[in-house]
Amino acid sequence: MTIKCKVKSIQPLASNTFQILLHPEAPVAFKAGQYLMVVMGEKDKRPFSIASSPCRHEGELELHIGAAEHNAYAQDVVNAMRQALEENGDITIDAPHGDAWVKEDSERPLLLVAGGTGFSYVRSILDHCVAQKKSNPIYLYWGGRDANQLYAKDELTQIAAQYDNVHFIPVVEQAEANWQGKVGNVLQAISQDFESLADYDIYIAGRFEMAGAAREMFTQNKQALSERMFADAYAFI
Template sequence: MTIKCKVKSIKPLACNTYQILLHPESPVSFIAGQYLMVVMGESDKRPFSIASSPCRHEGELELHIGAAEHNAYAIEVVELMTKAHESGESINIDAPHGNAYIQEQSERPLLLIAGGTGFSYVRSILDHCVSINKSSPIYLYWGAKSSDQLYAKDEIEQIANDNGNVHFIPVVEETENGWAGKVGNVLQAINTDFESLAEYDIYIAGRFEMAGAAREQFTQNKEAKSDHMYADAYAFI
């Protein structure tokens, strides 16, 4: 379904990472964990996870877009959004999409895994689970190259402090002065921390290689059930 949106705001979250708020001309019904497509042209639609949750988005749609210098695919979208914001023109989106959304009726514990701006996907799921008072244990692992890319670290730590069932484990690849958390690869951290993932619903957002590696490692080594692993990447790999 194609919907016109006004670009309400654009602001930096971290180096080359932007928060974009869209105001659709008509309400968009979606499930936490789904994504939208930014329409660049008739045959050019680009997917981005919806970072807001359906229960608390107040009619706005939030995106987190990582647009590093080598990533023209994302840079062009940010440029389109910036131009529309400055001119007051509308952009078009196609939404909702994706089958890797929250399994709301499940009572299994949740493992949410994000690489980089894949965080936007798990943020929507986490926020929705908190808003409906989901009592299952929730573990959120967020991997980034450095701590300054963990742009919502304070927000998630506060959610974990306020909700005893939520556990936040940030993982950085580069050792830094003053960093007291985990260092290394986010999947390695999970492999170390869990004896078994047999009872978990697992939600993953990151590069396709990361999602593929997670499925292989967790099903082979940690008893994870592939039909309880959710990622948009699995529709393509």
């Protein structure tokens, strides 16, 4: 359904990455892992994962938008959000969308995989599982170009320390001298850490080519079940 929202705040999370809080004029029912579409025109709707979880969002919808200078697709949306905030205007969204939500009835361990701002997708799932006191083992791998891109690293480290079933593994392509995590490609890091993924429910958010590579790599080399791999990208590739 389409619904008008007020833009409550826009805050920088990292270089060219913004947290945007929207307040819809009526509650939006969604599942952890779904996305919304920002309506830019009659035939121009742009998808962004909902970073808030359905059980702890207090009526607000949180987005994490990566809007690098060369990315006009996202930059236009951030600019429209800024204008609405400054003028106390409205932004129209179409929500909810997506079939890659968390399967709450599953007792299988979860592998959450994010590239860049794909983190917003797995953040919603993680927060929902923690709030629901689910005891399934949860492994969250987040890959970025460098440590600065992993803007919620401290928050995730604290969550992992607080909950025995949550494990956070950050992966960067370019490491500084004091970096404590893994270095390289996030999918390769997972392949090195797991002998088999046959028992896992796997949730992935990142570029389409990353989701495609993960499905090929994990099903062929790690016994993952394609029907237990979930990503919005799989509806298109």
